[in-house]
Amino acid sequence: MSTQFRLPLTAAPTYAREDFAVSPSNADAVARVEAWPAWPEGRLALIGPAGVGKTHLARAWAAAHDAVVVEATGDDAPDLPALRGKAILVEDADRRAEGTALSDEALFHILNMAGVDGGTVLLTGRAAPVGWAANVPDLRSRLNALCVASIEAPDDVVLEAVLRRAFEHRLLKPDPDLYPYLLLRLPRSAAEAIAAADLLDEAAAQMRRELNKALAREVLGDFEGDEEG
Known part of the structure; x- marks a missing residue:
């Protein structure tokens, strides 16, 4: 008797802005993200629990503005000089200790690029930046000062x-x-x-x-x- 194997058929995930459902649970966050480039000091942190759409909204913004995506939990360190004057998305910034790509010093330099030569930075995380680990005092002050857009639990x-x-x-x-x-x-x-x-x-x-x-x-x-x- 032959065994029928199930093929792993899945569609590639898409992050089209028109596919993002806006509701009272995320409308304020959407408005703050879409207020770019009028972010205070060119920086914004997009936060919320896992699975509420942070990546979808952030990747849609990145695609719209040709942003460089930095995976904080990855292994490839960003080329900091090449990021100057760019739009930058730092994904999972609160979890950077889980990878080797983004040190405290590198994140500090990325935040300092915001507002310089047209540079801007969007970061995603699960909780408010004031609670993110930071061993560099100057990074701590930058994180504490970030403007925050929060996505609530889904309706x-x-x-x-x-x-x-x-x-x-x-x-x-x-x-x-x-x-x-x-x-x-x-x-x-x-x-x-x-x-x-x-x-x-x-x-x-x-x-x-x-x-x-x-x-x-x-x-x-x-x-x-x-x-x-």
């Missing part, structure tokens, strides 16, 4: 958009009524929504089932709230 508009992107990324087309069903039961967390999409994707493939409410009811029992609430 229904954003959560549905997260679910739709998660299913589209997996090339899945669930029944339309699955979305309101999930929105009534999932925690207000983009990470939980993505985890639910992963579970449903796997279950639908293994059980050869349609992606609908019946499957969700079986698979996501731990997520469900009051059926009549």
